Amino acid sequence: MTQPLLVFDLDGTLAETAPDLVATLNQVLAEIGVAPVTYESARAMVGGGARLMIERALAHAGVSLPKPKIDQMFDDFLVHYNAHIADASTLFPGVLAALDQFEDAGWRFAVCTNKIAQSSVLLLKALGVADRFAAICGKDTFAMSKPDGRALLMTIEKAGGRHDNAVMVGDSKTDIETAQNAGVPVVAVDFGYSDHPVATYKPNRVISHFDALWDAVADIDRGAAVGGVRKAST
Numbered sequence: 554m555t556q557p558l559l560v561f562d563l564d565g566t567l568a569e570t571a572p573d574l575v576a577t578l579n580q581v582l583a584e585i586g587v588a589p590v591t592y593e594s595a596r597a598m599v600g601g602g603a604r605l606m607i608e609r610a611l612a613h614a615g616v617s618l619p620k621p622k623i624d625q626m627f628d629d630f631l632v633h634y635n636a637h638i639a640d641a642s643t644l645f646p647g648v649l650a651a652l653d654q655f656e657d658a659g660w661r662f663a664v665c666t667n668k669i670a671q672s673s674v675l676l677l678k679a680l681g682v683a684d685r686f687a688a689i690c691g692k693d694t695f696a697m698s699k700p701d702g703r704a705l706l707m708t709i710e711k712a713g714g715r716h717d718n719a720v721m722v723g724d725s726k727t728d729i730e731t732a733q734n735a736g737v738p739v740v741a742v743d744f745g746y747s748d749h750p751v752a753t754y755k756p757n758r759v760i761s762h763f764d765a766l767w768d769a770v771a772d773i774d775r776g777a778a779v780g781g782v783r784k785a786s787t
């Protein structure tokens with residue numbers, strides 16, 4: 554029988570990455586003479602990948618730039634960010650204990666993030682957990698990315714799991730919609746980067762600490778997610 558699989562979002566779910574993301578964002582904004590965004594407003598710009606974060610910051614500053622210029626900023630962003638991948642980024646409290654607890658019970662893990670895959674692997678290596686994941690899939694791993702449910706389904710497949718024996722864990726509307734689109738149940742953490750309270754988007758469960766993940770997952774009827782593939786076919 555296939556082992557159950559937990560698929561984690563990365564930024565704002567497994568790791569508090571906003572300090573390094575915002576520092577890099579402000580670096581590339583400074584290079585084109587745009588004033589820095591505040592930490593609080595920049596946090597809400599995370600979730601759709603670095604390129605969208607740059608576009609949101611430019612819109613916030615009322616600056617409109619041609620695509621090649623934004624492409625250049627994105628390239629500069631990745632170079633700077635990869636060089637500072639974990640200057641101030643840390644795993645959220647309880648992540649390691651939760652991974653141990655689920656692993657002892659036979660679960661496997663994957664990451665499905667809108668971060669570029671190379672940066673995701675670099676970050677997880679720097680945080681000492683990369684080898685705990687059967688698959689680490691980023692925005693550029695497949696032809697489509699979150700909130701397209703296929704990004705999650707292909708991550709599950711790559712990790713050797715099954716959609717009806719998997720649970721997504723994420724921090725944003727994007728993650729919740731992705732899971733709902735894929736028919737996979739989703740636990741939302743409420744300590745990440747969401748512009749509105751995560752409960753707004755109707756995840757199956759909301760937790761405020763990784764200590765609560767076990768009970769939340771145990772409570773979910775896998776394979777019968779709201780709007781889920783299996784439910785629809787029975």
Ligand SMILES: O=C(O)COP(=O)(O)O
Binds near residue numbers: 562563665666
């Ligand atoms: O970096 C981002 O904007 C998104 O990353 P996430 O999908 O891991 O939240």
Ligand SMILES: [Mg+2]
Binds near residue numbers: 564566724
């Ligand atoms: Mg996130």
